[in-house]
Amino acid sequence: MQDTDRYHKEARRAGDRLIARHVKEDPFAAAFKATRMPMIVTDPAQHDNPIIFCNAAFEKMTGYSNDELIGRNCRLLQGPETDRRSVGYIRDSVARGQDISVDILNYRKDGSTFWNALFISPVRDDEGRIIYFFASQLDFTTVKSREAELALARHQAEEAVARNMAELKSALLAKTLLIHEVDHRVKNNLLTMASIVKLQARFTQDTVKKQTLMSVLNRVEALSTVQRKLFTLDDIARFDVADFIRELVTDLVSGVGRNDIRLTLDLAPLLVPAVKATPLSLIVNELVVDAVNRGLSDGGGAIHVVVKRMHGHFVIRVEDTTTPVEPDAEAAEFGRLLLEASARQLAANVERKIEGDKIVVEVMLLIDEHQENEN
Structure with a gap:
């Protein structure tokens, strides 16, 4: 107790000496007190580097009186809850x-906490020795609280987004499964229809009726190919025209049973809305069957199929060269x-040109890049 009183008195005298060096009219001293x-100010020459001077603002911030702080x-x-790492620093x-x-969590006399932006600088004499430490503080608890509130709000928003994303993914999965189930059933129904038509054609003796049934069968099988492709898509909203045409045309030409038909394909990957798949399948089927x-x-020949994007449109071109x-x-x-x-149905334009023994049919459909990506 005696040591404490002695340290307190020494700190008080050091503070008095510091103030005594400045005349009353010294604007620096007046500003220090009034700011x-x-x-x-602390004195490192004394035991435990005690506070030897503090202004009224510091007393107000901490709740301690001048007598309680000096020494x-x-x-x-x-x-x-003060961070030990900050204390060590x-x-x-x-x-x-x-x-x-450093920013540090401090405690007032009444036990309440505040966030303190602390700045400490050594004060040296002419010979470079440290004679004081000068420290200024700033209570930024309100700012810290807002940061915490913002962090909490951000965390809650992220959780809400995560929940919504999970719900959307679940809903999308359910929608995908439903659409795939519908596509699967449609595909099965088309296959059943194809089987019935094929069976009827087999038992029909009339040549005209048989040809009519086979033309119906070709169109049903084209639609069935579309539904099978849609059923296996990961992205239920978009349909790759090129991939579908490759399979459909190859199957149609193979079904003719002639080795003297030369098939060439120039197909660029091209995604269109899935709702356009059915009319597109019928268009390609009619063009190839017509050739x-x-x-x-009858006499073989060459058939060349092109799919490409051109000037904000996409083009399907079927060229055939044969003895007509x-x-x-x-x-x-x-x-x-x-x-x-x-x-x-697709708002497409169809052009047919005859170039000698070659017939060229072009189908041009407006599917710009934005629409392709959005759908």
């Missing part, structure tokens, strides 16, 4: 005589009507 920023080390502001920096800038009926099935034969007029007219109806 609203909490400030203290005490600043650690009296520390408490149970302050202690080591003071020992090395370095400037310090087969006009001579490929006269197709069945009724079947050809029905195919033309079906082609035009499917093209109108």
Whole structure:
């Protein structure tokens, strides 16, 4: 107790000596006392580097009186939740005589906490020896609280987003499963229809009826190919035209049973909305079947199919080179009507050109890049 009183008196005298060096009119001393920023001065030459001077702002911030602060080390502001690493940093920096800038949780006299932006600088004499430490503080508890509130709000928002994403993924999965189930059932129904038509054609003796049934079978199988492709898609909203055409055209040409048909394909990957898959399948089917009926099935020849993007559109082009034969007029007219109806459904433009023994049919459909990506 006697040592404590002695240290307190020594600290008080050191503070008095510090103030006595400045005349009353000294603006620096007046500013130090009157400023609203909490400030203290400590004396490293004394035991435990005690506070020898503090201004009124520091007393107000901490709740301690001047008598309670003078002669005490600043650690009296520390408490149970004060970061030990920050305390160690302050202690080591003071020992090395370095400037310090640190945010630390401190305690007032009444036990309440506040966040203290602490700045400590050594004061040296003409010979470079440290004679004082000057410290200023700033209570930024409100800012820290807002940071905590923002962090909490951000965390809650992230949790909400995560929950919503999980719900959306679950809903999308359910939708995908449902659509796949519908596609699967449609595919099975089309296969059943194809089997019935094929069986009927087998038992039909009339040549015209048989040809009619086979033309129906070709179209049903084209639709079945589309549904099978849709059923296996990971992205239920988009459909790769090129991948579908490769399979459909190959199957159609193979089904003719001639080795003298040369098939070449130039297909660029191209995604379109899945809702366009059915009319597209009918368009491609009619173009290839028309080429087969006009001579490929009788004398062979060449057929070249192109899919590409061009100037904000995509183009399907079917070129066939063969010795032409006269197709069945009724079947050809029905195919033309079906082609035009499917093209109108897609708002597509169909152009047909004859170049010697080559016939070129182009279908141009507006599917710009934005629409392709969005769908």
